[in-house]
Amino acid sequence: MAEKSRYNYRVEPQDVDFTLRATIPSLGGAILNTAGIDAHGKGFGVDALNADNHSWVLSRMAVEFDYQPVQYTDYEVATWISDYGGVLSTRNFTLTDTASGREFGRAVTQWAMIDLQSRSAMDLSWVGDAHADAVVDAAPPTDKPRKIREVNPSETVEHRVVYSDIDFNRHVNTMRYIEMMLDMLPVETLTRESPVRLDIHFLKECRFGQTLTVGCEQREHSALFEISVDGGPAAVRASIEWK
Numbered sequence: 227m228a229e230k231s232r233y234n235y236r237v238e239p240q241d242v243d244f245t246l247r248a249t250i251p252s253l254g255g256a257i258l259n260t261a262g263i264d265a266h267g268k269g270f271g272v273d274a275l276n277a278d279n280h281s282w283v284l285s286r287m288a289v290e291f292d293y294q295p296v297q298y299t300d301y302e303v304a305t306w307i308s309d310y311g312g313v314l315s316t317r318n319f320t321l322t323d324t325a326s327g328r329e330f331g332r333a334v335t336q337w338a339m340i341d342l343q344s345r346s347a348m349d350l351s352w353v354g355d356a357h358a359d360a361v362v363d364a365a366p367p368t369d370k371p372r373k374i375r376e377v378n379p380s381e382t383v384e385h386r387v388v389y390s391d392i393d394f395n396r397h398v399n400t401m402r403y404i405e406m407m408l409d410m411l412p413v414e415t416l417t418r419e420s421p422v423r424l425d426i427h428f429l430k431e432c433r434f435g436q437t438l439t440v441g442c443e444q445r446e447h448s449a450l451f452e453i454s455v456d457g458g459p460a461a462v463r464a465s466i467e468w469k
Contacts (some may be wrong), residue, residue, distance in 0.1 A: 228304040231264045231454045234324070243463050249296040250399040250424065251407065256304050257333050258344050258400060260303045281335050281395050283428075285314055286371035289333040290423045291321075294408050300324040306362035308352050314338055318366045332367035337418055342395075345431065362419025372425045374463040377452035381410060387436050397431040398438075403462055407451045410442040411466075415449075421469040428460040 241252035265272060265282065304320045314336040322333035331462060339348045385406055393399040403426065408416060430437055436455050443450040447469070453462040 228306070228360050230304045230362055230364065231267075232302050232304045233263060235259050235301055235302070235303060237295050237297050239297060242297045243417070246297045247419075248289070249294070249463060250289070250422065251404050252295065253291060253321065253331060253422075254287075254333075254404060254424075255401050257289065257321075257335075257340070260305050260319065260418055261335065261337075263319055263359070264305050270360075276342070278436070279405070281342055282342055282348040283340050283395060283431075284335060285338045285446075286402055286427050287333065287335040287400065288335075288368065288423065288425045289331065290368050290421065291331045292421050293330055293419065294390060295330060298340075300329075306360060306364055307360050308364060308366055310358075312350060312362070315350055316366065316370070317376075318364070320367050334366045334368060334370050336371060340395075371427060372465070373427055374425065374452075374465050376442060377450045377463060378443050378451060380438050380443055382441045383410060385438045385440060387432055387434050387438060389434070392434055397433055399446055400426070403453065403464070405465055406440050406453070407442065407449075407466070410440065410451075411444070411449060415468070417467060423467045424464065426462065426464040428462055430455065430459075432461050 235256050245251050256404045302322045302324055304322070306318055308316050308318055317335045317337060319333040320329055320418040322329045339350055341348055387398055387426050391398045391402045404424070422459070432453070432455050437443045437455070439453045439454045448465060448467040455461045
């Protein structure tokens with residue numbers, strides 16, 4: 227049975243906002259970067275899958291931050307795979323302040339493998355068989371991503387997908403979606419110093435040149451979001467809750 231892998235990071239100046247605390251997208255980016263590095267090191271990263279015209283795509287993600295560390299904080303991201311399902315694989319994370327030893331964040335992500343030509347999901351059973359030794363006997367550190375079933379936006383904005391939005395899978399990068407959502411909220415909400423949880427669920431890919439409609443439903447201590455593409459059904463739903 228495998229053990230958790232651990233990677234070191236620092237909150238750099240480009241990772242903070244004007245409060246000098248790390249932003250949600252910068253911490254989320256470190257989490258997803260860790261997933262890629264760890265999968266690559268274990269032999270089933272995107273580079274290995276691309277040889278067979280396959281790739282990993284993020285299907286659902288939940289992140290929790292008790293607080294957002296300040297600039298130049300050193301922190302460790304631990305990651306482990308807890309299961310391979312038929313369609314989704316669960317990868318987990320904890321974030322710990324190196325100096326104090328205090329855990330300040332955790333995440334649970336669920337990944338699908340797609341065929342890059344058909345863009346359809348593939349059976350993961352062979353990955354579980356081939357890489358069973360990568361599974362760690364440890365439960366996810368928090369609740370798995372929650373489904374957001376209905377959003378009633380009170381405000382919408384449009385966004386045309388451009389070059390800087392696109393990742394290596396040629397669809398919109400996860401953190402760009404999150405940035406679009408956060409940009410709809412009041413600054414006072416975004417800079418409050420309180421624990422936060424974000425859940426995001428991807429229903430459909432968004433590609434270069436398409437026009438996205440980003441809708442926001444603000445509540446007292448939370449906000450719900452829905453992103454649709456070219457006037458169609460929801461492609462992404464998310465929720466952000468401050469505790």
